[in-house]
Amino acid sequence: MNKEHESGSNARAVVRGGGSFNGELEPPGDKSISHRALIFASFCKGRSTLSGVSLGADVSANVNTLLKLGVDVHRDPVDPTRITVVSDGPSSYGEPSEILDVGNSGTLLRLMTGVLVGCEGHFVLTGDRSIVQRPMMRVVSPLRQLGAKVDGRDGGAYAPISIRGSRLKGRDLSTQVPSAQVKSSLILAGLMAEGTTKIHELIKTRAHTEEFLSYLEIDHEIVDFDSGARDVTVNKLTRAPRAFTLGIPADPSQAAFFIAGALISSDSDLVLRGIYLGEGRDAYLKVLERMGAHLSYENLRDGAFPIGDVGARSSLLKGTEISSAEVPGLIDEIPILAAIATFAEGVTTFYGVSELRAKESDRIATTIEMIKRFGGRAESDGERLSVFGQRNFKPKACVVDSYGDHRIAMSSAIMATQADGDTEILDFGCVETSYVDFAEHLSQMRSGEIFIA
Incomplete structure (x- = not known):
């Protein structure tokens, strides 16, 4: 080895x-749900309260990333699994003065790339030695079809990933590999894109992001096929969802x-x-x-x-x-x-x-x-x-x-x-x-x- x-x-x-x-x-x-709960809380307007959040370093990197973007995130000193997020929605994200370090989290790297391509400013995402070897073109390529300005090593194939936020336009996309991370990244970008974005996956993958769309009553449509494929369609968020209280x-x-x-x-x-x-x-x-x-x-x-x-x-x-x-x-x-x-x-x-x-x-x-x-x-x-x-x-x-x-x-x-x-x-x-x-x-x-x- x-x-x-x-x-x-x-x-x-x-x-x-x-x-x-x-x-x-x-x-x-749950680590995957903790990641998405933090990101969706930052999409909401008001104070969201999360309990049972994973204490792992991957999720802590998510907290630190949101803080660097200007989102108000507070971890309870008595119960560190309890976190509050105060936000006005994605418009509250600001251009950070430093590189965003995702640590060892491939989920955070891919999901946050989908979030930031539609935000105003310049953002750089990187992580540890494992992260800079994780394939990113499966995310970068479809995001570019939406109009995203994304670059990185080897033409965007690997981190560090550089993003210049831009105006996105929705369209039909297909995932290159069966990956809930890729699908989620595209859904998050689609919520920032003008018009309608449809994501087609040949094999249905884990549905945590779709669960949050339903939970927060964000407009979307899901179509499952007998073949095992799934289509997820989202429209641009016209207003920030209401803040929520959630146990992980x-x-x-x-x-x-x-x-x-x-x-x-x-x-x-x-x-x-x-x-x-x-x-x-x-x-x-x-x-x-x-x-x-x-x-x-x-x-x-x-x-x-x-x-x-x-x-x-x-x-x-x-x-x-x-x-x-x-x-x-x-x-x-x-x-x-x-x-x-x-x-x-x-x-x-x-x-x-x-x-x-x-x-x-x-x-x-x-x-x-x-x-x-x-x-x-x-x-x-x-x-x-x-x-x-x-x-x-x-x-x-x-x-x-x-x-x-x-x-x-x-x-x-x-x-x-x-x-x-x-x-x-x-x-x-x-x-x-x-x-x-x-x-x-x-x-x-x-x-x-x-x-x-």
């Missing part, structure tokens, strides 16, 4: 193997790690409280059910978002196939699903996974390396990832590198709980980009220890 990496901390973790997963836990607020549901992607721990360990019975179970985010749960996972759902309720409690118990699992049409709905969960698959009888194959190469690390390569370090077997031909599992698989204690990728670090920690002995995870500090309390919660939920050095 030669890809260069970095994170905010070079801390390493030592996970002691053994123990089961039991008890109850409410994971942190718990992150299903973070819950996935603890669900995994319960499924692959003996004598485990765990309940995850308040999990977001909306469109496109429960796909990994459906895959686990196909694999024979003992899952239960309680206290299902609808509000701004569909939420419920998810129970997970020790399970005898079997391999399955995950189609390319399913992958956009579980793209973030593939590393932990692959880790689970090493404990499932037979082969588990993920199709259409090439997009994993454009994440915080080359997640195809880093996932395979992780599994092999623990003594498992996995391989890929670029578009397909296959894991060869065994029901009696016993990971060997080892040293595994996260390569600065928070999902690889946390997946490695879950596999390490089943090893004999201590496993060392390098560059474990990267988990703070999304899940600040992961190590603490892992210690709470199992009768085993994790040490951070």
Whole structure:
């Protein structure tokens, strides 16, 4: 593995193997929803109040970006998951005197690019070493079709991204890859463009941005096709939506790690409280059910978002196939699903996974390396990832590198709980980009220890 990496901390973790997963836990607020809640609050007129906001470094970068743009954002010193945003709408954005640093957040880079192309002023977005390798032409190219003035390295293919706000004109667009980040960027730009903007995606992706359009009663239309495609049509905002009060549901992607721990360990019975179970985010749960996972759902309720409690118990699992049409709905969960698959009888194959190469690390390569370090077997031909599992698989204690990728670090920690002995995870500090309390919660939920050095 030669890809260069970095994170905010070079801390390493030592996970002691053994123990089961039991008890109850409410994971942190959903990272994707937290990002969008902050951005939409800045689009609104008045004081919006958000609770349960993710404490991860990615969302903190969003807060800092809005502050540099002149938006009044205040984090409660007693409860830092509670944030108020006071704004007059997008017109309150001002040209910053410094570069906007998105840290490690590809979501923030792409969504904020869509926001700023229609704002007056000059803006430069960049981030860490991982961010400047993330492909941006999939966003830049369709935004240019709206009239956006966007540039960057290699003609706009990579950050730093330079934006000169301009007058946008709506039109029909198609996404080049199935990506909720790309779709959301184009929707946000469309809200600033004259006339009507229609975004067509061949495979429907996660719908958090559409949920906010509905929640804030912003004029839009959604058409779903039998083929799995979706059209989202928006018009220019003629007035700023009213400010809102919103609780952020718990992150299903973070819950996935603890669900995994319960499924692959003996004598485990765990309940995850308040999990977001909306469109496109429960796909990994459906895959686990196909694999024979003992899952239960309680206290299902609808509000701004569909939420419920998810129970997970020790399970005898079997391999399955995950189609390319399913992958956009579980793209973030593939590393932990692959880790689970090493404990499932037979082969588990993920199709259409090439997009994993454009994440915080080359997640195809880093996932395979992780599994092999623990003594498992996995391989890929670029578009397909296959894991060869065994029901009696016993990971060997080892040293595994996260390569600065928070999902690889946390997946490695879950596999390490089943090893004999201590496993060392390098560059474990990267988990703070999304899940600040992961190590603490892992210690709470199992009768085993994790040490951070």
